[in-house]
Amino acid sequence: xxxxxxxxxxxxxxxxxxxxxxxxxxxxxxxQGSTILPxxxxxxxxxxxxxxxxxxxxxxxxxxxxxxxxxxxLHAAGIQAGYSFFAPNVPSQHRLTLELLYEDGRVEYExxxxxGKTAALRLESLLDRLADERYExxxxxxxxxxxxxxxxxxxDVKKLRATLDSVHAPGITEFEQGKTETFQPMFSFDFSLxxxxxx
Numbered sequence: 001x002x003x004x005x006x007x008x009x010x011x012x013x014x015x016x017x018x019x020x021x022x023x024x025x026x027x028x029x030x031x032q033g034s035t036i037l038p039x040x041x042x043x044x045x046x047x048x049x050x051x052x053x054x055x056x057x058x059x060x061x062x063x064x065x066x067x068x069x070x071x072x073x074l075h076a077a078g079i080q081a082g083y084s085f086f087a088p089n090v091p092s093q094h095r096l097t098l099e100l101l102y103e104d105g106r107v108e109y110e111x112x113x114x115x116g117k118t119a120a121l122r123l124e125s126l127l128d129r130l131a132d133e134r135y136e137x138x139x140x141x142x143x144x145x146x147x148x149x150x151x152x153x154x155x156d157v158k159k160l161r162a163t164l165d166s167v168h169a170p171g172i173t174e175f176e177q178g179k180t181e182t183f184q185p186m187f188s189f190d191f192s193l194x195x196x197x198x199x
Contacts, residue, residue: 017056017070018079024052025081093167094127095183096143098150101159108154112146130164131186143189163188 030037030045053059056074057067074080100108114120129135130142143162151157165183 014077014079017074017077020052020055021074021079021081024049024056027052093124093169094131094186095165095167096127096130096146097163097165098147099161099163100150100154100157101161102156103158110150110154112150127164131166139187140189144191147189147191158192160191161188162191 027045027049029035031042031049033039033042050059057064057070060067071080096112098110098112100110102108112123114123126142130139135142143164147160147162151160164186166186168182168184170179170181
């Protein structure tokens with residue numbers, strides 16, 4: 001009897017957290033104006049999102065043990081993303097271009113190479129995350145690792161410039177007029193690969 005109560009309580013807590021995570025994601029989408037709902041709903045959605053995130057402890061301080069406990073449980077259970085992870089709102093695309101500079105002045109352009117569709121999906125996810133401000137402290141290290149993987153194929157390259165661009169697809173009307181996607185540089189890093197090899 002006692003174990004049934006524990007299982008029931010655990011189920012209620014799990015279901016509550018899943019519901020809160022999903023509602024926070026859905027209300028965030030509505031608040032951003034990413035749905036077909038009228039813009040009058042946006043303000044109500046912001047308030048509802050705050051309520052859902054409060055239930056998840058996200059409004060508490062970063063060192064709050066309740067917030068940390070809930071976040072740890074959500075990640076361990078794999079329920080931290082909610083519906084917004086699978087939402088029909090495709091995130092903006094990003095492209096990492098590697099400019100290879102040779103001693104003789106030649107310039108070639110490359111992109112990181114991957115093997116298989118799974119690795120390509122992971123690379124796309126990584127590039128989307130690199131654009132996020134939260135990843136700025138590790139951004140240069142990750143870009144350097146991607147650049148190094150390409151540099152191994154071109155050992156006579158003197159310098160390498162890595163640029164992350166935001167890719168903007170044309171709208172339907174623009175596409176019908178013959179316009180193609182445009183690229184907006186977000187950041188770039190220069191690596192002197194010969195110096196890296198000496199270290």
